[in-house]
Structure formats: structure tokens, C-alpha cells
Amino acid sequence: MRRIWRLWPGWVAYAAGGFAALVVVLGLAGGEVSGWVGAVGGALGLAGLVLRRSWVVWAGVVVLAFSTFGLLQDLVTLLGQGRPDNWPAFLAKAARVVAMLSLVGAALVVGRRARGACGRCGYEHADGGPVPLRFPEATTAPKGVRWAVYAGAASFLPYAGAKVAFGLEYRRDYIEHGGFMAVLAHFGVDLTAVLALLGIFLLVAMTRPWSQVWPRWVPGLAGRRVPRWLPLVPAWLGATLGPYGLFGVGYLLVFGLGALPLPGFVGPAGIVGFTGAGLAFAVVAWDYQRRTRPRCLTADGAAVPAR
Structure with a gap:
């Protein structure tokens, strides 16, 4: 499982494309404004992945973020009452969140590789295999x-x-x-x-x-x-x-x-x-x-x- 996560730059674009296509379908079929906004964001994300343009993918991420407005309130309601106000709307919003997060990963990989950097860490190095990560020492915020x-x-x-x-x-x-x-x-x-x-x-x-x-x-x-x-x-x-x-x-x-x-x-x-x-x-x-x-x-x- 750890090796799969180390290889995430190789599969995140496919996952992002799948979830982006899903939110487009759900958005067009749902008939809600937030779903339509999510469909636009998903379509932008798909276009950016096909064209290999990270800025287009980022544009899709921004639009999808607007389509998830109210998610925190839904999570608080789910935690407090054991159920959201509307299960289909909540699950559709959750799908848009997953699509947005996977598109963030895909946008990072596309942008990093476009400038000749490692898609995984964003630094320039010759070794492209699933090697371990080195984390910086713990520091205090500025x-x-x-x-x-x-x-x-x-x-x-x-x-x-x-x-x-x-x-x-x-x-x-x-x-x-x-x-x-x-x-x-x-x-x-x-x-x-x-x-x-x-x-x-x-x-x-x-x-x-x-x-x-x-x-x-x-x-x-x-x-x-x-x-x-x-x-x-x-x-x-x-x-x-x-x-x-x-x-x-x-x-x-x-x-x-x-x-x-x-x-x-x-x-x-x-x-x-x-x-x-x-x-x-x-x-x-x-x-x-x-x-x-x-x-x-x-x-x-x-x-x-x-x-």
C-alpha cells in the first residue's frame, strides 16, 4: 500500500479524470445550481488534463471549490445528528470534493513535469523511482x-x-x-x-x-x-x-x-x-x-x- 502511494504521480491524473467526469454527469443530471457549477469545474479539469495545461486544471479546481460551499455545515450536521439534511446532495458534494482534491494532485504533477521537476516532490533530481521522502526538521511558523x-x-x-x-x-x-x-x-x-x-x-x-x-x-x-x-x-x-x-x-x-x-x-x-x-x-x-x-x-x- 505504501508503494502505491509513493507512485501517486503516475495514477493521480487518471483518478482525477474519472472523478471529474463523474461530477460532470452528476451535475448535469441533478438540476441544482451547485451541481451545474461543479459540472463546469469538472469539465475544465478534464480539458486541462487532456491539454496538459496545469493552469486550466487549476481553474477547474477553483470552480469546483465554489460548488462545495456549505460542506462544513453538512459535516457538522452529520456529526451532530448522524445524518445530513439531504443525502443525495451531500454525496454529490462529496464527489466534487474528491474530484477537486485529485485535480489538485494532477495539476501539481502536470506543472512540475512541465518545468522539468519531479512530479512527486517538485524538486529537480535524476532519480524518478518511488524512493522514500525526506521531511524537513520541525520549525515554528514565521x-x-x-x-x-x-x-x-x-x-x-x-x-x-x-x-x-x-x-x-x-x-x-x-x-x-x-x-x-x-x-x-x-x-x-x-x-x-x-x-x-x-x-x-x-x-x-x-x-x-x-x-x-x-x-x-x-x-x-x-x-x-x-x-x-x-x-x-x-x-x-x-x-x-x-x-x-x-x-x-x-x-x-x-x-x-x-x-x-x-x-x-x-x-x-x-x-x-x-x-x-x-x-x-x-x-x-x-x-x-x-x-x-x-x-x-x-x-x-x-x-x-x-x-
Whole structure:
């Protein structure tokens, strides 16, 4: 299995093409706006793969990203109630996410090979086999990234507090919904408040070296490398909070504070928190991805940054 993953530059374009074709079919057959947008993104991705133009593939990725708007809300509903609001729509959106991620990998490979670099690590070296990867030493995020994270985390705290109060007031409604959300509600705990606090922890953790190497206080894993996907997947999901917050700002400008669907302080706190935390997640995820980028461990040690 590990060898298959090491060979991902050889098969990711085929997987991306298959999923892109799937979202085109589902989008045209579904009759929803998000599905049509996804179909356009899938078609762009397919065209880029056929033409071997990475920028066209990236264009398809961007369009597909817009078609997955609301995924985080669907995941929270699935976690809290054990089911999404609409299973077919959720599965179609999940297919667009898989297509988008596979197209990201294909775009990287196409672009790297176009400039004569290794499709797997992006560095120039002669050895093209499935060799092991060498990961950089654990480092702290730059000062600017840390301050962006601190600001985003601080903006999220009022939302967490407001949702605690909201959960206590409406705990009976949460219990009626059932699922994990109801279990937490019995103890007066709101699921989204817990997720907000976990998001703040993740934001700060990704700026520290122990987000790359397990610290001493983690039993059985201390000193081992943290898989890159483990913090990056929830961080990029957290980055999707940014559009929610910006949409809320536009909603306020058009309809005013009194038109917010959530009562009291929760609505404004959510707009501020989603905007700040979403932007902070995008910054720290991009920085973490750059700082932890591995390179192929070639036999001659000739790996150098691609020009």
C-alpha cells in the first residue's frame, strides 16, 4: 500500500479524470445550481488534463471549490445528528470534493513535469523511482503567520462563548434533534462551541513544532512525525469558514442586523469569528504546507529546489 502511494504521480491524473467526469454527469443530471457549477469545474479539469495545461486544471479546481460551499455545515450536521439534511446532495458534494482534491494532485504533477521537476516532490533530481521522502526538521511558523493566527483565534472566542449560552437556552431543541448533539446537550454543552475551541487549538498548534513531531505528552507517539494530512485536512476545511463570514458581512450590509437568523449576539459573533478564523486557517494551512514539504531522498543526494 505504501508503494502505491509513493507512485501517486503516475495514477493521480487518471483518478482525477474519472472523478471529474463523474461530477460532470452528476451535475448535469441533478438540476441544482451547485451541481451545474461543479459540472463546469469538472469539465475544465478534464480539458486541462487532456491539454496538459496545469493552469486550466487549476481553474477547474477553483470552480469546483465554489460548488462545495456549505460542506462544513453538512459535516457538522452529520456529526451532530448522524445524518445530513439531504443525502443525495451531500454525496454529490462529496464527489466534487474528491474530484477537486485529485485535480489538485494532477495539476501539481502536470506543472512540475512541465518545468522539468519531479512530479512527486517538485524538486529537480535524476532519480524518478518511488524512493522514500525526506521531511524537513520541525520549525515554528514565521512571526507574521503567528500574529495572523492569534488574531483569528481571538476573533473566534466570542462565537464560542455565545454558542455556549445559546446551547444552554435551547438545549431542549438540541435534544429533540437526536444524535451526538443531543448527547452533549444533556450536559449543557453545544457541539459548535466545542468545535470552535478545537479549531482555536488547531490554529495555535500548527504554528508550533509539535504539530510536526508528536510531543512528549502524547503516549506511544512521542517523537514520531505527525502525518501532514492530519492537521492540514481540518485546517483547509476550517478555511471554508471565511466565505461564510464574508457572506454574513454582505447580508448585514443589505438587510441589517435585525434580519440575522440567529438571535442575540450569536449572529454578529459568528460573522466576526468565521471571517477571522477562516482567513487564519487559510494562512496557517498554506504556511504549514510550505514548511513541511518533503523531498525525494535520492541515492545521489542531488535534490535541489526547482527553478
